[in-house]
Amino acid sequence: MKAFNCQLCSQPTYFENDRCLSCGSQLGYLPDVHSLVALAQHADGLLYPLANNPRNQGYRVCLNTSEWHACNWLIAADSDAVYCRSCCLNEIIPDLSVASNVPLWTKLEAGKRRLLYSLLRLGLPVLSKAESPEKGLAFRFLKDISASFRENNTVLTGHSKGIITINLAEADDAERERRRLDLNEVYRTVLGHFRHESGHHYWQLLVANSAAQAQFRQLFGDERVDYDTAIGNHYGSGPKPGWESRYITAYASSHPLEDWAESWAHFVTIVDSLETATEFGVVITGNGSKQLFAPLDSYWSTTFDELLEQWLPLTYAVNSINRSSGHGDLYPFVLCRPAIQKLRFVQQVVRNARFNLGQGAG
Ligand SMILES: [Zn+2]
Ligand SMILES: [Zn+2]
Ligand SMILES: [Zn+2]
Incomplete structure (x- = not known):
């Protein structure tokens, strides 16, 4: 940012x-x-x-x-x-005559605008459903019917045909933390949800039936594997054993499309965080003999490796600052080699999309 x-x-x-x-x-x-x-x-x-x-x-x-x-x-x-441009993408918002819905909805809107900032900075197409029913993007912010957020009547956060649905409960810090612990996740944020779900939308737009689909299947696996069975297995028996050496997160191991969406979300997180560090003039020199983090135009990078070279020293430094102040890591993930390969692929897909849209050869 x-x-x-x-x-x-x-x-x-x-x-x-x-x-x-x-x-x-x-x-x-x-x-x-x-x-x-x-x-x-x-x-x-x-x-x-x-x-x-x-x-x-x-x-x-x-x-x-x-x-x-x-x-x-x-x-x-x-x-x-x-x-x-952001609010016109809303298809459904919660009932704002219920006072407690307003601050939660406002939090979701703020997360959505941060997502849109990144999508627009990346030069990706951001169309409404009115502009393109096929390729447009829309949002539904829904509230569980059951006030106690029981499993029954639960709104599922997810994506289908360009429509991103977010459960309003995800904007409630206590509720989101409870879900994070239940699902044994190290990271669960409103912005993370938006980034992840947008990954499904752009897979449909930029990878499905494109020249990149064959390479996608080589890296992520065949997305035609039955989705409901795969997700059921993930929640029923836990993540694939040894997922740490092949996937970016445990959830990424559930299905090739979830692996893509997780990789996409991490890519956007890395690019945006690097831009923030650069904008504030952050320079990390380590022991003084070698410059470890140097400013760069992360949104217009040509390769993912260029980003990674800066990302690792930055996260070591910021994670250490967080630990010093008693917080958890800013970026609590280890990027294994296959995960890095997948992030390289995401970066190429984004770069090609920008090139095809005629927004420059960057
Ligand atoms: Zn607005
Ligand atoms: Zn997903
Ligand atoms: Zn002023």
């Missing part, structure tokens, strides 16, 4: 901010130029960015900003959309 500053007072701001905490100016995000901007309201009632606005274009806020304070993305004034 890029590092943002208020253009009025230079105070650092977060991607999620809609107001500068130092000078109070209104902030909004411009997804097309990946920029968080301070805004001035003009006499025409529109908002004008103080930077990154070469055409002197006016903007409006998204309806979810004005009604729920749940979004900070802007809409160009010449568009008749009422929802921004």
